[in-house]
Amino acid sequence: MTLDSKIPSGPLAEKWDRHRFDMKLINPANKRKYSVIVVGTGLAGASAAATMAELGYNVTALCYNDSARRAHSIAAQGGINAAKNYQNDGDSIWRLFYDTVKGGDYRSREANVYRLAQVSNNIIDQCVAQGVPFAREYGGYLDNRSFGGAQVSRTFYARGQTGQQLLLGAYSALMRQVGLGKVDLYTRHEMMDVVLVDGHARGIVARDMVTGKVQSFAADAVILATGGYSNVYFLSTNAIACNVTAAYRAYKKGAAFANPAFVQIHPTCIPVSGEHQSKLTLMSESLRNDGRIWVPKKKGETRNPNDIPEDERDYYLERKYPSFGNLSPRDISSRSAKEVCDEGRGVGPTGYGVYLDFRDAINRLGRDVIEARYGNLFQMYERITGEDPYQVPMRIYPALHYTMGGLWVDYNLMSTIPGLHVLGEANFSDHGANRLGASALMQGLADGYFVIPYTIGDYLAKSGGGEKVTTDHPEFKKAEEDVRARIGKLLDLNGSRTVVSIHRELGHIMWNYVGMARNEEGLKKALEQIPKLREEFWENAKVVGDGESVNQALERAGRVADFLEFAELLVYDALNREESCGGHFREEYQTEDGEALRNDEDYAYVAAWEFTGVGEKPILHKEPLEFENVKLQTRSYK
Amino acid sequence: MKLKLHIWRQKSTQDKGKMVTYEVDGIIEDMSFLEMLDVLNEKLILNEEEPVAFDHDCREGICGACSLTINGIPHGPEKETTICQLHMRHFKDGDEIYVEPFRARAFPVLRDLVTDRTAFDRIMQAGGFVSANTGGIPDANAIPISKKDADLAMDNAACIGCGACVAACKNASAMLFVSAKVAQYAYLPQGQTERKRRVLNMVAQMDREGFGNCTNYYECEAVCPKGISVASIALMNRDFLRASLSEEKALDR
DSSP, X not given: OOOOOOOOOSOGGGHHHHHHHHSOOOOHHHHTTOEEEEEOOSHHHHHHHHHHHHHTOEEEEXXXXXXXXXXXXXXXXXXXXXXXXXXXXXXXXXXXXXXXXXXXXXXXOHHHHHHHHHHHHHHHHHHHHTTOOOOBOTTSSXXXXXXXXXXXXXXXXXXXXXXXXXXXXXXXXXXXXXXXXXXXXXXXXXXXXXXXXXXXXXXXXXXXXXXXXXXXXXXXXXXXXXXXXXXXXXXXXXXTTOOSHHHHHHHHTTOOEEOTTOEEEEEEEOOOXXXXXXXXXXXXXXXXXXXXXXXXXXXXXXXXXXXXXXXXXXXXXXXXXXXXXXXXXXXXXXXXXXXXXIIXXXXXXXXXXXXXXXXXXXXXXXXXXXXXXXXXXXXXXXXXXXXOTTTSOEEEEEEEEEEOOXXXXXXXXXXXXXXXXXXXXXXXXXXXXXXXXXXXXXXXXXXXXXIHHHHHHHHHHTTTTOSOOXXXXXXXXXXXXXXXHHHHHHXXXXXXXXXXXXXXXXXXXXXXXXXXXXXXXXXXXXXXXXXXXXXHHHHHEEOOSOSSSOOHHHHHHHHHHHHHHHHHHHHHHHHHXXXXXXTBOBTTSBOTTXXXXXXXXXXXXXXXXXXXXXXXXXXXXXXXXXXXXXXXXXXXXX | OOEEEEEEEOSSSSSOOEEEEEEEOOOOTTSBHHHHHHHHHHHHHXXXXXXXOOOOSSSSXXXXXXXXXXXXXXTOSSTTOOGGGOBGGGSOTTOEEEEEEOOOTTSOEEETTEEOOHHHHHHHHHHOSOOOOSSOOOOTTSSOOOHHHHHHHHHXXXXXXXXXHHHHOTTXXXXXXXXXHHHHHHTSGGGSTTHHHXXXXXXXXXXXXXXXXXXXXXXXXXXXXXXXXXXXXXXXXXXXXXXXXXXXOOOOO
């Protein structure tokens, strides 16, 4: 396996323009002779499918939800970044690029990130033209806010529902193409495998989740836009069905998986209330603008928080990071919360929570102002916890939220399997070791609207995978048989444990040993426990029902089976990276003050892993990261 | 707490279906309604019974997948709350709860509480968009839009497409859903070019799907988890009338 990033030559700011000129074109009349499969209809998938159909390609799009409008992109609250500089506060493409590389702790590719910043402006134009109702000022122009500690206001938003509105924009464009007959859309279809013919990705096998029918789809190229893998931790802010199956199947067929250990843990989520919990809910980070985070100084404190006097409270972020305080970056805030809870000073019934207190803000600004700013979030909190945050401090705790790692792709967003392209959260490309707030939406739409429509043309024009294939090709028949056999094996599971209980146990292993702080000993323990749990799954799990109708237990079993293999890959990556950077904190590698200690000498590379067999150690390939335009510095928020 | 659940079970669209009674124990008030059903399903699986199928995904009230009728009310008793955000503290020990799918002829049951709501997607395909191809777009700030109009558009764009409005309506009318989309674009300059065609095409498709008409009961507004106002239906009726009298014609499909 060779990793050729295909980064165009020339100065950073000219790379994308030059590349667009150098790429081959397909004439408009010939585009209809090509077909592309898009798996997933979130921001990246829907925007890619719609745009390619507009260009004239024949697109087949699949999603596991009942409608393309329900992908988890919909849950993003905060906003989307762009380098418009509408606020005249010194933003620029270069600054967005620089902030993203720095925020990612220098573990992303300069050229990709620069392109992302370049097209960010087109995204906003496109969304407004589609009728996305972004927030506006009284003069009628677009409003912006500062987000996630950025020093400029570059975030566009639509109330607390930006992801929803952007997805509905992309979904509308997709629906238009479905209505015009340019996109064949298959909802309630789950991809089970990718099919290679002569080494090129030429199609997929999917299961109809209503009838159980296993069916092949053939095309000239395949695009995966299947999201992240946070649910390998069982509890995360991801939707219940989010899974790694599509990406993992591609990995097993030869696509390299890059930086799986880079996961983002978001500091402001509602804490776990008990074992029954099925998922976690994120509270927008904007709350940290006015809320103060604290825990009692005393261990095992039992008093009502409002009865704890000021001098017995520890505002630990303000204490440790006086200049950024409660607005310290996500990874630092999260880790600090874990530290105080591990010391036994956590709050709430489980001891895994910290207070986010609005008392001072309410006294300073008045309840009305706080209500205007955060009313809907306070309501959401009360709905879930039954506590009134105007009266008692909120309780928050970090939770898995986003995964920076993903399938390795080159500058054209193609994986190491020719013809298999990967977009959005499913690829690894732009966020390095840590993603900035309001950048996930930007990347999904950049990939879908403005990158893949160009680069797919180049791949196809250069003859792509060669001659047309149909689903009668033996490779498809073989893949279908494999899928049917696997489904049969899952349906035969007749042990004494439910799949969910095993998934929950996997989550405990991952959270405890591969969570916010990792060390060699813990990671090795995880490597012992995961294969045992996988064995337990295949020996002792139970799946009821049949394969010919809606069977949600079967769907879950298939996803958990893949998580149980994928988890090991994540641990190998965490073990290999003997440094702390971004979301990856290795306890052995920290400064005297307990800050992350990066090792640029030895680890300024992308770790791309090659599959060698289930339970076998994968092969590591390194793509060195070269920084020609930014100087590597130590992040400091003191 | 201990609860008695009466749940609609139906093997497939063709199956007749029936209410089945289950008891669940050990329910705590911090659980969401769906987590309570998770508890039931875990128990059923271990008893060799098939779990109750229900649509759900984000579990934070925004994806619009969850779609249960609780004691006759789509999304249950709490105002502006999807069923995934309804917590068990609103129930008490010993309660009997009736759980049914969103019922409407245009939403056939696929299994148990899972319905086919693709009719909504087809209405969107008929006109729920602005025809703006990717690229070649003017700067986002080229057209100022008054804050009031942008806010009104956003109020309507908040629709999550769950279908509770249809399930609550005795006519199974989809007018609130369709009008929310029509109104979102009607308030924005970007929506004006296709304004007449859009309303004609979307309403025509709505009728084709078998949704009923609006007879002003406003049950839809009462159950809408996003608080979409029936004022949008009035707007759509005005737009529809105006478009019908113009030279625009709905596309034959």
